[in-house]
Amino acid sequence: MVEFKMPSLGADMEDGTLVEWLVKPGDIVKRGDIIAMVDTQKGLIDIEVFDEGTIAELLIKENEKVPVGTVMALIAGSNEVIHHLEKPVMEQVSETTTPKEVVKAVGIPETPEPKHRIKASPLARKIAADKGIDLTRIIGSGEGGAISKEDVEKAIIEQMAPLAGANIVSDQLPDQKAESIEIKKGASTESIRMAVAAAMSKSNREIPHYYLETKIDMSKALAWLMDANKKRTLKQRLLPVVLILKAISKALVEFPDLNSYWADGLQHKEAINIGFVISLRTGGLMIPAIHNVNNLSIDEIMNSLNDIIPRARAMKLRSSELSESTFTVTSLGEKNAETVYGVIYPPQVAIAGIGSITEQAWAENGMLAVRPVLNITLSADHRATDGATGSRFLMAVKKYLLEPESL
């Protein structure tokens, strides 16, 4: 029997709310099927399954908020006979030992109470009651998400600047459900801001960044692109960033130290999954991954962008797209600042910054000329690599962009 667990969609994710099951017990699933929709700080995410088999039991009810790693469903392998399963021991214990907590969503009248039980230590409950802290708003750090004294003490400190976004959960009629999701989306703009804030604070606090920058003459690349676009219909048209992504992916093949995670040392990542920063019109960021960029053609990369950008804007990304990037690219696009220095998204070890391509005075062979110039930067983790590696990486990117036909 395989356990299907609440996935972690990034280092900053602590829990998620199951919005909808897209399968029921008895359904046959295969790898890659989307079986659930989960609401996270980053919006509604389609959750894929990575195993094959038959859904044996759904353990989590819709609208239940559970910590990352919680078993949500059991999937029987193709050879297994499904027996009726007892609930996991953990849940049994909590049902018999945790007193039923009556939770009132303060300030939101006529809102149904969240159904999940709150796991908190007796001491945490006592302190919370004394200080008027609402335990429903605390994410426990203990086993199974249990709230400890320390969690409550932190919440007391943070009470001055509380996290916005009341979790309005509706288990009413289906037509009311759509409304509740809308409300959640509204709330998650702010929670996305908090998620970005948490990840970037962690990055700046823990990662010793070093920064490199180089200028690349893009005239050949843009000419090649113009030419290529003439052969394409409008819908197939390529953006310059696609060439740059391809060049970066090829350079990453040469410098695996930059396509890595830092967690108790350097861990090389086999796949080159580039997280592409997409800024949301309402503020905040989404960083969906384009998988195996080095194996994709230019057109395939453009197709990927056409696929993920609208979905990112609509906050409809898949779990694998949010959790599997190994390197990040932030691109400002046209008519913007020329240079951007990124902040690394941990546990990754580097981020490339693509500025606007602008016309600049260009000295070459003792002559001055005007050229379209790209300022590309690399922010990298000095624990993982040194400037020499970063510099050679940028030179490799430059080499590829100077020979666009090679891409």
Place this chain on the structure above:
Amino acid sequence: MTELEIKQIIFKLLKQIAPDSEPESLMPDDLIRQKLEIDSYDALQFVIALDEHFGIQTPEEDYGKIETLKNLTTYIQDKQFK
């Protein structure tokens, strides 16, 4: 198609691409992308939408001719009546 009708369609298309923007607030000489904060990807989507709606073709070298509301309206009128 009158200038007003063209503008109405442009506003509608812009609203689709940037739902929270206010295209109606554009002055004739405002740079559309700058004013409405449209990035290069959305700009491409906008051109695709223009081509589909007005049945025109906008080559890349013409991008400089459609930067403002006034330019764009004229450009579409020219293309349509050609």
Place this chain on the structure above:
Amino acid sequence: MNTGNFIKITYREAIKQGIREALQKDENIFLMGEDVGHYGGAFAVSKGLLQEFGSERIMDVPLSESGFVGAGIGAALSGMRPIVEIMTVNFSLLAMDQIANNAATLLHMSGGQFNVPLVIRMGCGIGRQLAAQHSHSWEPLFAHIAGLKVLAAGTHEDARGMLLTALDDPDPVIIFEYTFLLNKEAEIPTTAGAVDITKAKVLRQGTDISIISYGACIHKALDAAKELATAGINAEVIDLRILRPIDDSTILTSVKKTNKVLLVEDAWASLNVSSEISARIMENAFYELDLPVQRLSGVEVPIPYPKHLEDAALPQTSDIINQVKKMLQYG
């Protein structure tokens, strides 16, 4: 007062000094048990005492636990202060009827007329490769019996002093001594003597977690606490000492301070002393708990003979360290 002076002695020597001091102090006190006289004690605890005090005071007895414990009870009823040595706890079950049905009940059955001022010492514990019939941590069996006082001498000071206080008690007292510790050396004050037998003792002050144990096990708890300190974890170590009646106040005070408790003992987990302590903490300090109370106990198997299996059957220092780190999420 010469409190600054310490003397380094073995646990065996500490017990012997306690017995000798008692015998010197009161002529009604005498020692009886298997091989305590001519042989000098199965573990050489009473070596030389026969020569010093004579066969009236140091009495070899036949191999009949029920018989000589019964004789001890009779002597106590008639005004003597016997110290009965049962070689090891394994043989004590033969005397269980005398202990549970007579020594523990006579005061009650006689309407308060007859006290039984008997002290029984027993060798106890696991860890010397004596296999399933000679290695037991059976303190919980005795701690269950109303009418007894049950002491566990985990430290040299208690080995030296518990007997003296127990002999002053008007009612039956069982003292567990740990054969595993006999050759262990430690420093005790030269002035060491009678000790209190009502309170548990905080052996190491801490703020992050309370490790509560007794008997030979407390040394593993202390070693673990020392090691945890290097990882920045400040563990408090409590030696229960008195397994019946349990001293609640020392335990609860510690729980209120640390909010987290790990109970450690060699005895089998089901219905052991830790079970009782855990229940008392839950009943009396539930709202002070920040984590569920955890226990590390002996594995519930007959104690194996091979060294590595015997070690695996008991909580070890590393188990305590790992459990504490897990509880405090130090990874």
